[in-house]
Amino acid sequence: MTDRTVTTEATGRRTETPDLATVEARAIAGADTASAARKSAQDLAATIRSAQTTVDPDRVQTTEIRVKESTELFEPETDKRFQGIERLRIDCVPETAEAVVVDTLEAGGTVQSVEFGFHKDVRERLQDEALNAAVARAREKAERLARAEESTVGRVREMMMTDKRSGMDGLVEDALCDHDGPDLQPTPITISQSVEVVYELEE
Incomplete structure (x- = not known):
């Protein structure tokens, strides 16, 4: 089988x-x-x-x-x-x-x-949080697809990080500001992590 x-x-x-x-x-x-x-x-x-x-x-x-x-x-x-x-x-x-x-x-x-x-410790924390959110979201998608097949999601067979840089995707570590501009105050920075996960399906 x-x-x-x-x-x-x-x-x-x-x-x-x-x-x-x-x-x-x-x-x-x-x-x-x-x-x-x-x-x-x-x-x-x-x-x-x-x-x-x-x-x-x-x-x-x-x-x-x-x-x-x-x-x-x-x-x-x-x-x-x-x-x-x-x-x-x-x-x-x-x-x-x-x-x-x-x-x-x-x-x-x-x-x-x-x-x-960001300082190194803050950047690493945000990366970890973004990665955990990506993994949780991937499992939610898998569970939704599994229900459509009248199956359940089993163990992870394979997981890999991917690099998606469309729109706000991708890891954004720095924001550049031209010093000649009118404002030297930073805007919030978004750090993104993307994953591709293969799950086993169980009856």
Whole structure:
């Protein structure tokens, strides 16, 4: 006798306001020598760190330091021969993102982006909750189909996570906000998890 199965797909979602903001900033400086350009960029980065009024200095992390000849750059931001750039990542709570941007700009830095998201533990909790909701929904669908066949749902034979990114489907971990926009307050972020489950059918 051939085993009877039913396969269902479902998506679970959890929506929450972000608890983390990350400001990506740059300290850019020019000089006539590569070493001087690097040193000037580092000095400007130090000024940006000390200018922050809402975050501790250890929350301002250097992610890259590089020096290039200005002629190698498509749009150099200095008329000096060399341009030094130190990229900074500043983590803060969403409520202070605007202050971080202002402090950075007033210190002479530039802001590339402001990104809203979740701390690791919160993100993992939301993922787990969304996955549990997806599994429960998949079983509800299977039970409805089984009743139509005058059967009952048995054990799970196979389960896999799927990647559905249509509309609000898919895992959304971050929301980007242009720092030039009128509002630096984040909107709620939806985290979605989708599954495909194969159940055995019992008489």
